[in-house]
Amino acid sequence: EAQVTQNPRYLITVTGKKLTVTCSQNMNHEYMSWYRQDPGLGLRQIYYSMNVEVTDKGDVPEGYKVSRKEKRNFPLILESPSPNQTSLYFCASSFLGGPTEAFFGQGTRLTVV
């Protein structure tokens, strides 16, 4: 089954404690991205990757890091989480090269206290 898998689904952490949210897709997609969703703000792109070892900032990259060492994986790293990073996070993937839909993970609800 074609899918994007995020882990964990729920995470509560304390300010400053490094964490990683994993994302994996099984569709051989080139393009992967991370979004955060906040009430009244919709989804905003954090980082994206157009292929292995190619990453770039989205609209709200501050406080986040990503890596793309393998095509299928695109982890999101918060090196020093702060309460304003409390949000619902989504990983998405799609093909490049033409109009195409994006596939989304089930989301990670992160609370930073």
Next chain:
Amino acid sequence: SQQGEEDPQALSIQEGENATMNCSYKTSINNLQWYRQNSGRGLVHLILIRSNEREKHSGRLRVTLDTSKKSSSLLITASRAADTASYFCATANAGGTSYGKLTFGQGTILTVHP
């Protein structure tokens, strides 16, 4: 930055009625897509319309696109309680380094009462 503005923010209808949601955007696009999100869960793709298309249908969904007005509408006919969800439009910009990126509107919360 938010590309799309959706209207209305919330819509409440009875089962069997039609639901219409509108989306406006600001820049030139390659395509526009609509997604559905059940409460707190991942987004699911509904339909994609290219910039050179004016109307598209998929089952009970009808999407229109007016590039001169930079707007789109999603019509769900004969709605069901199971259609209750948030609906988002997303635009894919025309080429450049932003190719592949989707920019989302804030969404319309649709509630369909049995």
